[in-house]
Amino acid sequence: MEGLLTIRAVVFEHEKVASTSATSKSQGLTAWFAGLGQGQPLVSVNLTVYKITRIGVLVQRAGSSRVEVVWNPVMYFEKFLDYMFCRYHEGVPGRPWEHTYCTRLASTRAGYCRLHSSSVKALYELCAQGYDRACNAIIPLPEKFTVYALDYGGSKLKIGLTQSWRLMWRVAEQPHVAAAKIYEEGILEARSMERKLGRQRTATEGPAARLLERLHSSARLASELLTKAEEVASRLATMLSSLGLNGSYNAISILPLKLTPRDFTSVRQVGLEALEGKEVKIVDYWAGIIMIEDDEGSLYAVSKGELLHRAIKGIVRENSDTT
Numbered sequence: 001m002e003g004l005l006t007i008r009a010v011v012f013e014h015e016k017v018a019s020t021s022a023t024s025k026s027q028g029l030t031a032w033f034a035g036l037g038q039g040q041p042l043v044s045v046n047l048t049v050y051k052i053t054r055i056g057v058l059v060q061r062a063g064s065s066r067v068e069v070v071w072n073p074v075m076y077f078e079k080f081l082d083y084m085f086c087r088y089h090e091g092v093p094g095r096p097w098e099h100t101y102c103t104r105l106a107s108t109r110a111g112y113c114r115l116h117s118s119s120v121k122a123l124y125e126l127c128a129q130g131y132d133r134a135c136n137a138i139i140p141l142p143e144k145f146t147v148y149a150l151d152y153g154g155s156k157l158k159i160g161l162t163q164s165w166r167l168m169w170r171v172a173e174q175p176h177v178a179a180a181k182i183y184e185e186g187i188l189e190a191r192s193m194e195r196k197l198g199r200q201r202t203a204t205e206g207p208a209a210r211l212l213e214r215l216h217s218s219a220r221l222a223s224e225l226l227t228k229a230e231e232v233a234s235r236l237a238t239m240l241s242s243l244g245l246n247g248s249y250n251a252i253s254i255l256p257l258k259l260t261p262r263d264f265t266s267v268r269q270v271g272l273e274a275l276e277g278k279e280v281k282i283v284d285y286w287a288g289i290i291m292i293e294d295d296e297g298s299l300y301a302v303s304k305g306e307l308l309h310r311a312i313k314g315i316v317r318e319n320s321d322t323t
């Protein structure tokens with residue numbers, strides 16, 4: 001693909017590389033009440049570790065409402081333009097490569113055009129980000145949302161909310177060791193649960209630590225996942241039990257394609273302008289960071305958020321040499 005383009009999403013294929021489980025006794029006053037007459041409640045975590053096997057991007061040509069999947073992409077960035085395209089798209093949940101995408105320019109801080117700034121999608125995103133006024137403006141739809149608890153290697157769990165079909169993608173775009181699915185329901189019920197759990201002493205709705213700190217702490221533990229998966233599951237079970245939860249929870253971790261999570265802390269993130277005039281290829285992805293290599297073998301780390309929806313003059317093609 002060549003000309004005026006925008007990259008809409010990073011996508012990937014994956015495979016299961018490990019699975020384990022662990023159990024922890026629930027703690028705290030909530031757990032004491034829940035266990036009356038039944039013995040002390042238990043929290044069990046069933047952890048599945050996935051590894052990325054192929055990386056692609058969804059690319060949209062200017063003027064077209066459709067996107068194309070380009071796997072193992074090689075990109076030539078002739079020029080990054082100083083405007084963004086509207087983030088709105090619609091279609092079957094879970095199949096964004098089949099969606100139709102807005103062709104207008106973004107005009108709001110959230111990245112939407114004026115036509116879509118109050119769309120259901122925009123309101124859902126604001127609600128999921130904790131803006132309760134947006135939650136109250138939503139006309140509930142049958143789509144399910146998931147509340148998850150993410151261990152990033154720190155002392156608290158990050159409580160988050162996302163569309164259920166997006167859970168794996170959402171976890172993959174954050175520094176993480178593992179994340180457990182806690183609750184699934186409509187947007188209003190899920191937001192209420194997220195708010196309730198986020199107020200616990202050992203949890204937070206916010207990031208709880210700076211991004212760089214979360215990246216380093218999660219990368220250290222995540223790099224040992226394949227040899228210490230049971231310890232990771234046990235740690236997550238203990239942290240969930242500190243919330244007073246009870247029962248069995250499924251959890252996931254996503255490992256990068258070639259590098260280790262620790263490698264993502266050793267390459268300095270750069271702005272897009274550092275890539276202008278270069279032909280580069282995407283070689284890995286983890287924690288929302290795209291690892292890019294130029295034809296001289298130099299690595300660049302780019303935040304996914306900087307690249308997506310940006311107007312680009314250049315070329316995106318599939319790399320036939322994936323060795």
